[in-house]
Amino acid sequence: MKHRALLVAVAATVAACSPSPDVDVESADLIAGPLRPDGQAGLPDATDGPSDDDQAPTGAIAWGPCDDFGIPERTTQQTPNWECGRLTVDMDPFGVDASLGSVELALTRHRATGDRLGSLLINPGGPGAAGLPTAWGLRSAMPTELLRGFDIVSWDPRGVGRSMPVIDCGGADSFDVGYMATCVALTGELSAYLAAPYSAADMEAIRVALGEQRLDYLGFSYGSILGSEFARAHPDRVGAFVLDGVTDPLVGSTDGPFEGAFAVFADDGRDEAFDRLIELCDLTDRCLPGRSAAVVVDLLYLSVGDLATDDFDADPARVTVEDFQRLLDQSLGFAGDWELLATALDDADGGDASALASMIAGPDGDGPGGESVSNFADANFMIYCADLGRWSVDSTFCDGLPANERAVQQVSAVDIDVPMLVIGTEYDPLTPGKHAPDFAAAIGDASHLIWEGVGHTAFPGWTDCIDDAVAAQFVSNVRPPDGTRCSMIEDAVDDTELADDLFGYGESEAIDWLTDAIEVHERVDGDAACIASGMIVDGVVDDRIVSHMVLDVTSDASTVAATAAAARC
Template identity: 30%
Template sequence: MRPRPARRPAGPAALVALLAGLLAVAGCTPAVQQETVTPGPSTAAAAPADGDVAAQELVWTDCADLECATARVPLDWAEPEGETIGVALTRHAATGERLGTLFINPGGPGASGVDYVPAALAEFSDTLLASYDVVGFDPRGVGLSTPVDCVDDAELDVLTATDLDTSDAGLTEAAATWGAVGAQCLERTGPLLEHVDTVSAARDLDLLRTLVGDETLTYLGFSYGTQLGATYAALFPERVGRLVLDGALDPTLTSTEVSAGQAAGFEGALRAYVAYCQGQDTCPLDGDVEDGLAQVRTLLDKATAAPLTTGQDRRLTSALAFSGIAATLYSQASWDLLTQGLTAAITRGDGSVLLALSDAYYQRDAEGRYTSNMFEAFWSIGCADSRAPADVAEMRAAAAEVEAAAPTVGPWFSYGGVTCAQWPTPVAEPLPSYAAEGAAPILVVGTTNDPATPYAWAEKLATTLSSGVLLTFEGEGHTAYRASNTCIADVVDAYLVEGTVPADGTRC
């Protein structure tokens, strides 16, 4: 298994409305409602000739209530005058006295910054929207930018539903399966597959900064977006303006450390949920918290042995069940929906609710279509950036440590080495340092019980960056800005709008 994608979910109210809507029709696989902004037809025609990327002028066209453009960036930054690819952007113009451009990234890797802009406009403060053009972009390989393409919808159904066999033969078969997926990615995507690494995306971001006319980068990155932002800072410390990195993923972490950290993070979030659930009259988990966690693990084990019925031709495997559970742990506001799913599964053997939650997580609609390429990009970027050990003995030793720290969810974060073991393109060279010496103060935001990007990572990133300043939200959920309390929002806004740097270690 690979780690969970680290992406910013919708704000609490939007997340509950989305997932609740998905569950309204019992036994049916619901559509995921997404507002997708498509660049206008004239933007591609405005692209410059290959080799002239720095001289291009972005042509913004109306798309819905926003503006869209497509930038051209080098396919391979080692050959900046060679072949180019497209990077899609969406802009909301500042409503007041403009300070510059705020680039935003919701994470993943593989989540769409273009799609995130409408949600950001609903979440961000009026002060922030007045001060900045808000620009979302799809990193290379993602969404409306030149995308990676690996599998069709039916094949993705199989990949997301398959429970990993951890026998020697099962691991060998899994590595071969993912090797075949990688080969198909390369066949469908072409040379781009070798160049979807985060360092290349950070170089793209610097070109985008230049094209909008800003001398320094102002940036708000969530989840994986913090890795992208930290990589930018390491490459271009003198061009760092005001960077906010919320839900930190430190680039110096190994794949094994990421898996172990996320396992512990989701275990902690699940533990907090069980304590909450057992205080409600409708909770299907009895006894104390340890008993409740054991009942969740029993459900997952049962789904492995005999996948649950769902009222349709798809059954709920343990892989799908865990994805449905994980989807609700990104925000405390969705915990009651998890109670609905567990109640149906535990008391009636009905997996339809957890399947609906899993489909929401994977962005699968009622017709069986995946509405983005996020997970294909997630695998491709992940394998381009780093490789977990694929040696069976090493994976077993790591899995034992993970399961000791996270006995309920640990198996779903183990054996990640199989995914990239036979990937057809080489791993990118890491940067020699991520200290970003000489950069202006960078605000790192961490949530104490964040499941997807554990708080310890925010602490680490704040120390990895020579100018890192740690801001802490004491609470639940993945990321904090505009998803927690007014204290966090006010501190971040003051930093972005006024340049006020909080004291290192500020807690809200």
């Protein structure tokens, strides 16, 4: 069964945005969507802590509460055991200039709940994605073996999120002439120390501070570049590595991928991912019955700006073509919301864009008690220029950024004790799975695994095939045979059954979604679980009603169904 998306996302899903340079921004999309609560059967009790004999080693990080780091209240309700702290590192870890300032990295940690094996450091990619909200959102979806055996640790990379100093562009528009110069003026000397090798050096400082002999690491998307750079610099310190959603291994050379004048981190996979979405939608009556999905989408590009959103009481009041395109791009990055997309497209084809507007608006920040801090877009562009600006010689976008003396290099072979596990998603819009075998071959000591899914990154939660492979790599240092393939959803015998599952709710899944929706949106009073169960009549799930409840679309049908179920409770 595919996993259930939380209504209050911990980190914003990032899909293909293309401001001034046509550069896709990348982060692990699964961190924004489906999460399993700690209390789910099979997972350790959220209140469990390590035994006195399994305490983590003490390093140079003063761990304490996360209240000042913006942890969402929902996260602390799931488990109160998150710690946060800061680690001071050199601005230039390769230099001897004492006049340079330092960088304070913000970190978070959740202790292992069983027999401790070590620390597992996580990076969400980007570049420029913050690690703290990633860890807070990701942990509860991870396999039990990892939660019991490892301290889950992540950090906001230099210049990002709650690390200091922060990348700052003063609200400048990336389309403005002189955008990068503005960013440099406000960011200061850190501008010359942002490329991947500097963050890889920070990873080594984190390893030392954690007291680990070797680094166990889970890197998503751009995080695969950080993993490669760390292994190049510290091969004897490489523990178990899993790199999910890997880039083109030739990034950092003239042979790397380009889009027009811009060097990029990976080939553009959006067309292939979109074609797969359309193909699957056309195979099931639970998407756009009796219609061509491609035709519906094409017509909506022409009409969406004129459609009413009367059943959604928030902005946007009108859906623009640009909004619609961004939503489709985001949907390619995470297939766990395709039930919502199917309803939104169906409604819009009938003249009502309320569900589209709700999907575009997204969840309301981090929820009660959380304070979102994100400089993702500015950090993405500055780090991009630090890494790849030297190859984008026919563009002036990166002009003004001081040269970063240590620059990202193409992936090369490393001699490590534990071979890496490299994961690619066949229809990944941002880092296509075709890069995975080449990346693994370039590393040398690595095997690759392909998830036959649509989305940006594969782990965790989609299939046991993926989750078990990742857990085995960290717990036992074993990997499946090179080239192993995992189906998008287990037990789907063909694409028609796969499409039915992706675009429609199962009964238990619908009850879970409805329970969350009733608790979060408070449209009806009463016991949320009872009302949710009562909205499924004789085992029949009305996909539209479920989607409307989840999206807080106040259609007559959803209001009547919820009110009737509440009366029966």
